[in-house]
Amino acid sequence: LALNNGTISYSYSPYSGADLGAGTIGLPVNEFPGIQGQANYFGAQWIVNGAGPVVNTLAGLTVGFVGVAMGTGTLAGTATTSGIVSQTSGYLSKSAARAVVQRLATSAAQAAAAAKAVSRATSSSSIEVLKQGTDLVVRVFRAGGDNGHQEMEYIIDQAGNKQVVQKAFSNAESLIHYDPK
Amino acid sequence: MIQNSQQNAIREEIVRAVVQGKLPMSALKEAGITFEVQENQPGGDRQIRVEAKAPLSIELRPIDIAHGLLTYKDQPEALRDWATFLLSDLEVIDLTTLESWPEGDELLSALWDASFEGRVKSAGIRVATALVDE
Numbered sequence: 001l002a003l004n005n006g007t008i009s010y011s012y013s014p015y016s017g018a019d020l021g022a023g024t025i026g027l028p029v030n031e032f033p034g035i036q037g038q039a040n041y042f043g044a045q046w047i048v049n050g051a052g053p054v055v056n057t058l059a060g061l062t063v064g065f066v067g068v069a070m071g072t073g074t075l076a077g078t079a080t081t082s083g084i085v086s087q088t089s090g091y092l093s094k095s096a097a098r099a100v101v102q103r104l105a106t107s108a109a110q111a112a113a114a115a116k117a118v119s120r121a122t123s124s125s126s127i128e129v130l131k132q133g134t135d136l137v138v139r140v141f142r143a144g145g146d147n148g149h150q151e152m153e154y155i156i157d158q159a160g161n162k163q164v165v166q167k168a169f170s171n172a173e174s175l176i177h178y179d180p181k
Numbered sequence: 182m183i184q185n186s187q188q189n190a191i192r193e194e195i196v197r198a199v200v201q202g203k204l205p206m207s208a209l210k211e212a213g214i215t216f217e218v219q220e221n222q223p224g225g226d227r228q229i230r231v232e233a234k235a236p237l238s239i240e241l242r243p244i245d246i247a248h249g250l251l252t253y254k255d256q257p258e259a260l261r262d263w264a265t266f267l268l269s270d271l272e273v274i275d276l277t278t279l280e281s282w283p284e285g286d287e288l289l290s291a292l293w294d295a296s297f298e299g300r301v302k303s304a305g306i307r308v309a310t311a312l313v314d315e
Contacts, residue, residue, distance in 0.1 A: 094280075116271040119280065122289045142293050150297045152268055164229040164269040168297050 091126035094118055097138070100129040105136055109160030114138050117154035134158050144168055185235075193239050196273055199263075200245045202252025206262055212237070214273060216266050229269040240275045241267075243284045247309035250291055250301055254309075257299030264295035284308050 092100060097118045105111035114129070117138035121127050128139040138154045148170040155163040192212040198204040199212075209216055213234035220227045246267070253260035267274050279285030291305030301309075 113271045116275060116277065119275075119277040120268050120289070120292075122293065123286045124290075142290075144297065150293060154271065156271075160272075162231070162271050164231065164271075166227040166229060166265065166269075166296065 091128060091141070094121050094125075094127065097121070097127040097129050101136065101138070104129065104131050106134060107158045107160070110136050110156050110158050113156045113160045113162055114154070117152075117156070120152060144170075189235075189237055192235075192237050196237070196239055197241075197245060200241060200267065200274075201248035202263070203248070206259070206266065209266075212273075214270070216262075216270070218262065218265060227265075229265060231266070231270045231272065233270075233272045237273050238275050239273055240278045243279065243282050243288055244312050246279075246288045246292070247284075247312035250288075250295070250305060250309040251313060253295070254301050254306060260295045260301070261297075261299040264292045267292055268296050284312060 098115060101111055101114040101118060105114055114136050117140065118127060118129075121140045122142060125140050125142045127141070128137075130137050130139075132155070134157065136156045138156070140152045140154075142150045144150045148168065151167040151169070153165040153167065155165075195204060195208055195212040196214065199206060199208050206216065215230065215232045215234075217230040218227055219230070249263055249267075250260075253263050267276070276289070279289060287305055287308045291301045291309070294305065295301050
């Protein structure tokens with residue numbers, strides 16, 4: 001797996017594919033190739049800065065801005081990208097998130113901390129796991145009391161060091177936090 | 182080694198007492214744990230810093246969390262800080278075992294409510310009370 005600024009390359013057996021073409025997509029923001037036990041599972045997402053949802057068809061696999069594409073096709077090759085904004089992933093259950101963590105973690109310390117982050121999710125939570133450089137990011141979401149949602153973001157480096165950010169969003173996606181004062 | 186083991190046992194006892202609400206959050210310093218919450222603007226993101234001076238991992242039991250919930254349920258600010266610590270500390274606080282308990286998910290939900298909203302719903306209080314009364 002290589003996820004670089006402006007360039008993505010995949011090399012997951014049995015996946016293979018063609019050059020995606022220059023300038024056709026934004027930064028590939030996440031991918032779940034070959035989650036253990038789910039060999040046909042593949043997801044990828046892209047965001048282009050300010051351009052809203054972007055849909056790309058890659059080797060027969062249609063990938064949208066939201067959601068995790070499922071398929072047995074292949075995604076491979078390289079793509080020149082533009083409009084780098086952020087990295088995200090599809091929403092996962094706890095078990096799927098744990099599988100992704102094991103797949104993407106580059107050290108035991110990082111994997112252990114990320115698994116603990118996943119354990120903070122409730123049965124109604126959804127989870128994103130993504131890689132930003134060498135950091136592993138786990139975002140746990142939960143519906144909030146005002147029809148918005150709550151988020152705990154855990155950023156874990158290779159040594160297992162963590163940064164934690166707590167966010168609460170209203171239904172209108174504005175940040176809110178209960179202030180007991 | 183023995184000394185480290187003893188020190189860790191003491192640290193664990195302190196942290197568990199904090200979780201149970203028997204010691205204040207400030208006692209975490211005695212266990213070598215730094216916990217800070219920074220909010221740059223009202224309603225904005227809350228940056229949470231948790232550091233342990235030495236490795237320590239404590240598997241919490243539902244009863245530990247139940248005691249804490251009941252201790253802080255009527256103190257919104259203290260409840261919020263306490264729950265935020267439990268959700269944020271990936272080094273010391275191990276919540277994985279909650280998943281194997283029937284009460285675990287309700288307690289996790291109560292922690293989220295407490296951390297984000299400074300309150301606990303009645304369902305969480307009922308579960309915590311039942312655990313403590315057992």
